[in-house]
Amino acid sequence: MDEQRIYGALEGLKKKQKRALSRAISIVENHEEGMEIVLDYAYQNMNDNALLIGITGPGGAGKSTTVDKIIEEFRKRDMKVGVMAVDPSSPYTGGAFLGDRIRMFKHSSDDGVYIRSFGSRGAMGGISEGTKNALYLFKNYDFDVILIESLGIGQDETEITNFVDVTVVTVVPGFGDSVQIAKAGMQEIADIFVINKADKPDAQMYYNQMKEQLLSIPEEIRPLILTTIATTGKGIPEMVDALIDVGNRQITKRQQKEEARVRSEIRSQLLDRLAERLEGDVEALAEDVLDKKMTPFEASRKIDAKVTIG
Template identity: 45%
Template sequence: MHQLVEQIANQDIRALARAITFVENDSIEKLQIMQDAYSIKKNGMYIGLTGSPGAGKSSLVNRLISQIRTEGKTVAVIAVDPTSPFSGGSLLGDRVRMNEHFTDDGVFIRSMATRGSLGGLARATKDALRLCDAFGFDVIIVETVGVGQSELDIMKIVDTTAVVLTPNSGDVLQIFKAGIMEIADLFVINKADLPGVGKLKAMLRELIHMTKQDRYQPQIVKTITTENEGIEALWEKLKEHHAYVYASSEGKKRLEEQRKLEVLELIRDEIWRDVYQYVQSHPDFSSNLTNTDPYNLASSLYMKWKKEGR
């Protein structure tokens, strides 16, 4: 595993793909890989794109890649897709929209299945992002699965979160209900050639005024991916916010909170793995459970797990 991470640091793209597979499969090698990868992190720019299905996120990412590449910067994309109910793998979705970049050595695109994880992300997304950083990509973009009201996890792993909306789609109502305003550092009104742009922009400005008075004021950018309009402005606003995060006390506090959450989640995952293995092998769990009270059984198994000094 040490050698694998060394290969990643030396920009071996096959080693990067193998390492991401290890962390996706939650293999025993995962911890060693991530410890080594963190020691060689290169502090790339982490961007998250989220929004409802059909908002045009993949097409937007495709255009954004092209814009970033004009500056000579390398780009990695972690595209989180729904899970196939048959194979457990990602359904790949709209990755075909990025096929023009497949032969570009400066671009790496990896689809990841959610595998039942909520919040629009795969469990291994953060690890994959870190591995891409260790490889040396200048910009790492995470595109969420687009599950409407469960997009909040993205703010835990990226520096800048862009929420993609479309006119006359009802997305603003989702924002009100889900609290997505709390995670948005930037709003992108995509498909801005459709009617209703002015109304949507006015509603967003009112929302920003109500909820972000003492914090960074999210910008609003209009894009039309079919015409490649607004992409340069979007990239400039992303860079502007990234600079703010690393220069302001608010940004530094946010990064500190992200790290605290990450430590707690890693501990939770370790505990869950231990409990799961114990319960699966316990005879009380493997017996006929049809008429069993699940509340009492869960409490009993948990207390036995604790009593055994786990």
């Protein structure tokens, strides 16, 4: 363990230095030895002041451009903004092009904005382990708003909702009809749908379709539908108003979400540890399965039995 690095970051966190936040995020993202020391401190000392906003949606829908514009709007209202931007890592090389920041780069020289890019590093639910842990670190600082822009896979992004107060799903006209909207997940996670690129010819039709589609949901929990043109900033002030408004109402759900989150947190940490510990067994039995000595089902039962005894 690099004590100087870990305890250095910890000291900086206590003094709320930005530099230490950067360092601490790297420590948890890289799974460096000693990360638990930083995380334990961060978890115990985090505050609940920030409004947490998750923005998700398919790639190319304009999430980053939207985030850029809403940072601007929040800054006009003198609110400090933290941004976590997640982009996919390559499952083959582990490399990643973290491209979200390009759209928001002009905020780099603003001290009231902190932007950090993350590679998904193999995560499925839209946010990686590193991102989740980094959120605890963000919550040790005095941000008024924390924005999480997550992977635009489009179909498996449900996990993000438990970590934020408001979930925004950004869509664009032409990305599928009411069938797509009807698919499980989309409606349930969105507090606000934002139809971006609303200057496209079929935007009104898409809005109408979506509106009808959502009619079956009781009015008090029905997602809002907003339209924006992120490149010009049209609709952005209204979107920020809605975020704050919905956020204030959603705060009542914090308890409920926390319960779900804590469970999934323990579970995923546990699975990580187990996976690491049992990797050898998986490898060994995989050979047997490949040699047709047993089925994959037998193999998993065998490992399971071992865990129960151990």
